[in-house]
Amino acid sequence: MEAVTHSPVGLFFMNFITAIAILFVGRIVIRWLVKLLRKIMVRANLDPILVNFASSITTGVLLVILLIASIDRLGVDTTSFIAVLGAAGLAVGLALKDSLQNFAAGIMMIIFRPFKLGDFIEAGGVSGIVEKISVFSTIMKTGDNREIIVPNGQIYAGAITNYSARDTRRIDLIFGIGYDDDMVKAQHIMADILATHELILADPAPAITVAELADSSVNFNVRPWVKASDYWPVRSDLLQKIKLAFDENGISIPYPQMDVHTDKDPLAEDKPES
Numbered sequence: 001m002e003a004v005t006h007s008p009v010g011l012f013f014m015n016f017i018t019a020i021a022i023l024f025v026g027r028i029v030i031r032w033l034v035k036l037l038r039k040i041m042v043r044a045n046l047d048p049i050l051v052n053f054a055s056s057i058t059t060g061v062l063l064v065i066l067l068i069a070s071i072d073r074l075g076v077d078t079t080s081f082i083a084v085l086g087a088a089g090l091a092v093g094l095a096l097k098d099s100l101q102n103f104a105a106g107i108m109m110i111i112f113r114p115f116k117l118g119d120f121i122e123a124g125g126v127s128g129i130v131e132k133i134s135v136f137s138t139i140m141k142t143g144d145n146r147e148i149i150v151p152n153g154q155i156y157a158g159a160i161t162n163y164s165a166r167d168t169r170r171i172d173l174i175f176g177i178g179y180d181d182d183m184v185k186a187q188h189i190m191a192d193i194l195a196t197h198e199l200i201l202a203d204p205a206p207a208i209t210v211a212e213l214a215d216s217s218v219n220f221n222v223r224p225w226v227k228a229s230d231y232w233p234v235r236s237d238l239l240q241k242i243k244l245a246f247d248e249n250g251i252s253i254p255y256p257q258m259d260v261h262t263d264k265d266p267l268a269e270d271k272p273e274s
Contacts, residue, residue, distance in 0.1 A: 015073055015074050015075060016074065018073050019070040019071070019073040019074050020070075022066070022069055022070045022073060023066060023067075023070050026062075026066040026069070026070075027063075027066070030059060030062045030063065030066065033058070033062065034055050034058055034059050034062075037054065037055060037058055038051055038055050041054060047110050047113065050107075050110045050111065053107070053110065053135055099136065101153040102135075102136045102137065102151045102152045102153040103135055103136060103152075104153075105151075105152035105153045105155065105156035105157070106133070106134060106135035106136055106137075106152040107135060108156055109133065109138075109152060109155070109156060110133065110135070114160050114162060115130055115160065115162045115164075115165070116130065117130055117131065117132070117133065118130065118164070119162055119163075119164035119165065120162075120163045120164050121140070121160060121161060121162050121163065121164070122160075122161040122163070123150070123155045123158065123159070123160040123161065124138075124150040124151075124154040124155040124158060125154070125158075126140065126142075126148050126150060127140075127142070127161075128140030128141050128142040128143070128146075128148055129141045129142075131147075134152075135152070136151070136152060137149050137150060137151050137152055138150050138152060138155055163228065163231075164228055166228060167227065167228060168201065168204075168225055168226065168227060168228060169225070169226060169227075169228045169231045170204075170223055170224070170225050170226075171222075171223065171224050171225075171226060171231065171234060171235050171238070172221070172222075172223055173221075173222040173223070173235070173238060173239070174211060174219050174220065174221060174222070175190065175219070175220045175222055175242060175246075175253070176214065176216075176217030176218065176219045176220070176253060176254055177217060177218050177220070177246070177251050177252065177253065177254075178216075178217060178218075178251075178252040178253075178254050179216075179217070179218060180252075181218075181250075181251045181252055182251070183210070183218060185249065185251065186220070186246070186251050187208055187220065189242070189245050189246065189249060189251070190208050190220065190222055190242055190245075191206075191208055193238065193241050193242055193245060194206045194208070194222070194224050194238075197224070197234070197237070197238070197241075199226055199227070199230045199233070199234050199237075200224045200225070200226055200234065201224070201225045201226060201227070203225075204225045205225075206222075206223060206224035206225065207221070207222075207223045207224075208220055208221070208222050208223075209221050216254045217253075217254040222238070222242070224238070
């Protein structure tokens with residue numbers, strides 16, 4: 001029997017068809033694997049941002065592997081191709097160092113979730129309500145409806161204060177009264193206001209204590225607990241109610257004053273009138 005031989009053109013054509021088949025079948029398999037990965041992550045109740053990101057990264061990596069396998073089937077030296085690809089990746093990484101830092105910080109925030117959408121936070125030198133978290137930046141809305149876009153690296157590199165993380169918050173107020181005023185009476189007035197306020201929690205109980213004997217006033221710490229959503233309305237309401245109650249009961253709230261005394265020149269008094 002004669003050995004079957006293939007011409008170089010025929011061999012290349014067969015390899016080309018095989019490479020196309022690998023790409024076609026590989027894309028179907030990749031699509032199926034990524035779909036399966038998404039289902040697993042969704043069932044695990046992972047953040048939708050993390051699900052989308054992991055799906056995109058997995059798709060990209062598998063497509064690169066599939067492309068290398070197809071090129072290798074055509075007889076191209078993939079070792080050099082991989083080396084060039086690695087060098088290009090290193091160059092891009094150095095050029096996009098800050099972007100990669102934001103990218104890494106975004107992944108850490110998505111995984112560990114120091115805050116979520118709708119939380120009021122203070123981070124990266126700004127404060128506001130979190131509206132969107134992406135892998136590169138976080139979008140926040142301020143109280144006066146301004147939009148602030150903060151790089152994730154700037155947020156994750158510093159302290160993050162999440163005012164919405166807990167269900168309750170403590171309001172810290174300081175009220176000063178004059179040294180001539182009745183301390184016990186003032187304390188009872190503030191205690192009655194706190195006890196009758198419908199939005200102040202009974203547990204933990206509010207506290208009223210003497211903070212310090214200042215230069216011109218006796219200062220009290222007033223610290224009630226409220227639901228986090230009621231913090232600002234209750235704070236404003238207490239400032240108004242306690243001030244009005246002090247006025248009605250003759251209790252003063254001192255404020256800084258400066259007394260200027262002028263003395264006449266004794267030599268001027270001795271001068272005879274002309």
